[in-house]
Structure formats: structure tokens, C-alpha cells
Amino acid sequence: MTMPRSASVLTAAGLAAGLLFTTPGVARASWHLAGSGAALAKAGRMPIVHGVTADATGSSVRVDWPAAEVRTGRPVAGYRVVRYAAGTDTAAVVGDGCSGTLAATGCTETGVPDGTWQYAVRAVQGSWTGAPSARSAVSVHTAVTPGTGATTFPVSGRKYGPNSWARTCPGICGTATASSGSTLTGVRVSLRRADGGYWNGSAFAATTEQFVTVTGSLDTWEIAFPFSNFPPADSDYTVRVVASDSGNRSSESTSTFTVDAKRPEPGGVRTANAATGTIGTIDAGDSFTLTYSETIDPASILSRFNGSPIAVKVEMTQQSGNSPDVLRVLDGTTALPIGSMVLGARGYLQSSSQTVNASMSYSATDGLRITFTASAPRNGQSQPTLRSALSWTAAEGGTDLHGNHVVAATVSEPGNPHLQF
Template sequence: MSRRNTRQAHPSIRSRVAVIVAGVALLSWAGPGANAFWASVANGGSAAAAADAVAAGATPSASVSAGNVTLAWKAAATLAGRPVSGYTLARYASASGGTRIAAGGTCTGTVTAGLGCTDQGVPTGTWYYTVTPVLGQWQGPESVRSAGAAVDTTPPAAPTVSAPAYVNSATVATVPVSGTTEPGASIALTVKDAGTPVHTVTAAVTADASGAWNTAVNLSSLADGTLTYSAVATDTAGNQGNPTPPGTVTSVKDVTAPTVSGVVLADGGGKGGKIEPGDKATITFFEALDSSTICSSWAPGAAGTLSGDNQVTVTISAGNVLSVSVDSSACPTSRIGSVALAGNYSPSGTLTYKGAGGSASTVSWSPATRMLTITLGALATGSANNGTVKAAVPTYTPTGGMRDVAGNALAVTPVAGSSSSF
């Protein structure tokens, strides 16, 4: 090579040396917290070196829903302000150390669109996430790890459900339903009737810190009969309980008030037309009453009889109205009602019938036949009319507080019976 050619080669050599020196200088300047890149740019026969470094990624935020973790972070750039081209996401099982696990879902590979993604199907545990910015073939330092993201992929068990045995006219608009589940879980409640077609009412409620939940639902739109309550829980991690089977319970809807279907006077003493021991007044209802609302010592739904010595007193007023009083030791609260006899059985004053043993006055109730029967015992005071009373139509007036088994109140309106007499 000639000396002239040797001189002409010197500028090119010097340019390459400058790039190398600039790169070395950049790596030295950037330190361990950044990765460097450099480039040579020709301009009119001369060359200049440019160098920069990718800054560390920003610590991401993490929010959890069931087995998914949604991540968000701030944009990263080089130290010279150049935007990066993407980000890689990773998770660790501890706040420091441990094995780096590449994020999945929409966080798989290098995220180039936006500043967020969702790591899907994450196992149960507490996870810590990092962001690493990428620029071409270069990548910056991994970010500081996020706060722990607690992932719970276990669905809650079926919640317990409690509802009243009966829904009546007084409660149908605000039926109380309650139960227990995981603390803080949300409950999806469904109530269905047995109609054709089936009608449905839904409600949503959140359990308190102890797992207790309660709500009130309006079931006016559902048909009378059996109601089925179903509840499915979704825990605070977003896991929904298996809806098969859900927590269930049933009740009976009956919003129809009970009514009197018949009032009959029957001769029991053999002397028709004269009131005497053994005569009966029987009141029949369209449906069974709650036994305890007739006599507070009777169990709901059970048959009952009051027949002790002088336990029941039947009174016939001067106005020929039959009424009953019961010894409070046998029945602390009694609701039997009264019967207007519509016949002149008492010429004057008051007649009372009670007695002991087989001669005692009695009151009996049969849920099976829906009959309330009052039987006169021995005459205690007064003198009955000896004349014959023509057939008359008695009228029964209930006592307030009598209810059917669903809790619907029996109206206190007088009800006329059939034409009959003692």
C-alpha cells in the first residue's frame, strides 16, 4: 500500500475507534442499573457516535379476581428520553429471591400495546410481580417487585339458607331470608314458586365480617304453595360457588285469610228445642287453624281438648248469646268466640254450664276435620226455657287473634250458619 493510501485510511479507523470508546464510556457511565446501546452515524465523510441506556422498569400495581391478576405500570424510557418498545412481566412466590416465572395470559412474551395486562390462571398463593422494559434487542433492569397479590382459586361452599316456614299476607312483601357463608362473600339469592310457568324473584346481599347475611324479599308475585330458596356465594377473591347444589330451603306461601264454612247447633240431651247438658255448637272452618291461637297451651297443628272438672264454663246470656270462659291454669289464653243462638233459650237472667267428670263442659278442636266443638256440661246456674224453640240460624263471631297455620288472621266479622237448633 502506498503512503498516500495509508493516510486516507486513517479517518475511517479513527471513526471506529470513537464509536468503541463512546460505547465503553457509556457502559461505564450507565453503571449496573442500565443496559447500553450505541450507534455510528456518517455525515459528509465524518462519523459521530451516539450512546444511550434503558432505564429500570416501574413497579407494577396488581389487582386480583379469582385466579386472574391484572397488572398496570407506568411507561419507561431510555436515559435520553427515547420510548421503549415493550415490556416483559414476571412473578415470584416471595418478596425477594426465588424463581422467576414468566407471566401468562395477555402478559405472555413482550407486551407492546398499552401499559397493562392480565396474568390468567394464576395458582393459589401470594405473588409478587416485576416489569422489565425492552428496546429492540436491549432490555432495562427488572423493576422492584410489586406488593403481594393474594390469589384464591378455591370456590366457597354452598351457603346456609333460612326462611320462615310460612309466608302469609302480613309478611309476603318483606319475607326475611338469612344464612351464613364466607366472610365478605356476595350472595345471589333466587326464590321460585311451583307454578306453571315458574315465577322467580332474585336478590343480592353481602355477608358481614362474620359470614352472616340477611335480606328481605317481596314475594307477592309468586304463586301460593311451595317456595324454593336457592343461594350461591361468590367470595371476595371472585370465586363463585358451585350452583349445583346451591344452599336451599323451602317454605309455603299462603296469603288467603281463613274463613268460617259452617255453624251448627245440635241437640245432645234428647229434648229438642230446649237448651240442656250435652247440646253442642260446632264451628267448621275452610282450613285448619293454628291450634295455639285457640288455646295457648295447645301445640300448633295439634288437636286439643279442654274437659277438666269445672275447667270450662259455657254461658248463655239473657240475650241468648253463647260464650265460653276457660280456667287460665289449663289455658292461659283462650280464643273461642261467641255464638248468637237466634232463639229464646233463656227466659231471663243467665245460664251457666260446667260440671265435673263426664258432666263437664268441654271445648275440642280437630285440625283434621277443621271443627271447633263446644259441648254443654251440667247446668250450674239459671233455669232454661222449657218451651220448644223453632229452628233458628245461629251466627258465630270469632275472637280477634285466631289465625290459620300460615299466620293469616281470621276476620272477626259475624258469620251466619245453617238453620238448626239445640
């Protein structure tokens, strides 16, 4: 319907003044009784707002427009901001800062989702609303705080053995966070040996990356992984953590650590005769030394032992028949977890068994040295004449600095057979 631009109205009650507005296809009017006589009503369209601008900062969009007037000198009562997804005519819900009817000619909408949007403004006068303005496009790319996936144990760059593994968690533990505005949906963890493959649940044998199932909550995850899963060798390992969230984002991290799983072995044994001693007899100052393939922990042999000289006893036993004499080191009456030394011949003792005072010390360079501080009584017994090689059968009780137990094995004194001590 095409509305007239003006109309005259004469009422029975008298002169009425009014305003008549139209929007496309619709005419609206209001009247106010002012007196009697002829009334002239002029109809006009609701103004359209022009010059709308929109600028994004993070997830906030600033929208500005110039004032619109019902007629010259008379601005409209308010404005309503409309937001559309780019390329559509479907209006989105306008958020805080620009919602409702606004009296100002600008506003800032906060929390706008990422995407390309188009803003329009409509003039408002009472219950009347003008047509939308031309749209102003803006792209919103919110700065997202990325999520994280990290390993808290083992710590990258550190070395671990049986004594230090799984002390703060069941094996491998870590944390994860989602990117801002999202929630965690999964955590995946893989473990790879530097000179081997990926852990496949039973061995480091997979040639492609395999992920291990985590337990606990996703933000503080853990994996049960006993030290016995590692092969008995020293090697580097890499943990890779991949965390994913509901925003279809993922984050990852890697950490590399070293495992000392190689057990120390007996390296050698030798005897030494004191400068003033008699060869073939056990005199004060005589000694025997045990060496290992790597540094051992003195406290694993005796809790109060730190490597400095400490008093011990050496038990010497004659074996039956023609079996050679055997030595063991004691703390009081308790045998230390060192093992036993076989002299290779008989005749070093005056009786079937006797104990002699000694001193024990240790250093990584010199090994474990036991020095007799008294002579073994002989009571006229002739010294042995059979030349032999000393052997040492190590016990598993001692450990290296990382807690790997000594391998129970036998080593012999190098060189030609000779009288001991």
C-alpha cells in the same frame, strides 16, 4: 470485540496462572500468582445450559437441567433460574424454591400464578453469568377452590308462617365465600314467587330478575324482609344468591321454600242434641261444633289447651227486645278468642244471663266441639217455639299451625231452620 482464544503473559513477579472467560462481547479473567516465568492464559466462553425442562403441578413448577462445565471435569459453581411470560423478554420475579443462585441442577418454584410461562437457566461462576438457555414452556392452571353463595334462612324445603318467619334473622340471611386467593366483591339476591314475579321492593310484580340490596358483611349478609311482604296466600318462593370475587369468578345457589300466608276461615257451625235431651232446651250432653278451613292451633285459643277435653264455661245471654240469645265460651270469666254464636231465637234461657259448665275439645277432623256437662236451668220457662238457624261470628284470636290469624267472618248452620239443641 473478538477475544483471542489464548494469550501468553510474562509478569515481573514471575509465572501467573489464570482463567479467562468470555461472554458475547465481554472478556473476564482472574489470575493467581504461582511463580516466575511465562504464563499461558486460555480464554473460553461461559457455558450455556442445555436441556432445560419444566413441569407444572398445580401452582408449583419443577425445573430441571443437566450440569454445565467450565471445562471438562469442572462444573460451574451454580445456576440461576429465569422465568418469562410467554412471548415476552421481560423476566418475572422467581418465587420460593428457585430464587437466587442454586448449586443443584433442579428446583421447584411454588406459588406460580396461572398462565403460560417460559423457564431458562443461566450458568454462574463467581461474578460471571452465562447466557440464558433455550426456554422451556409450561402452563400453570391452579386448582381453585370455588367460592360459595348460600341461604341460611329460610331453609330450603321448609314451610313458614308468621310464627316461624324471621326468628333467626330479619328476613332472609346467608353466607358467601370467595374463591381461593380472592376476596368477595359483591353479593346479589333475588326472590321470586312461583305463581307470580320477582320482588321489586314493594310487590312480587317484576317480570325480570330484580336483585335486593344486602346489608351486613358480605360473608354473612342479610335482608330485612317482614312476613307482611308476602301475599295472603300459600305459595312457593325461590331465593337466588350470586356471590362475586376479585378473581372475576362468581358462584350461585338457589333454595326454594313454602310460605303459608293464607288465613284460616270459619268453615261451619252446627248443634247436636243429646240422645236423652229435650229438643229446644240445653241439656247435659248437648253440644255445638265449630269448624275451620284448615287445622288450627289449640294453644292459640287457650295456652293450656292441646285439643284434649278441658273444662270451660258457656255464657248465655238474652239480648234486648226480640233479639236472639247469644253464647260465648269462657275460661273462668275471660272470653276465649273463638267469637260468639247466635241461636237465632229467644227462649233458651230462664234469665237475661247465665253460665253453664261445659267441656271443650278439638281435632283437625272434628273441629272445635263444646259439650255441655250440665243443663241450663229453666225454672218452668217454656221452651222456644221459633225455628231458626244458628250462626257463628268467628274472632281473629285463634291461629292456624303457622300463626295465621282466623278471619273474622260469619257462617250459618246449613239446612232448614229448626229448634237448637
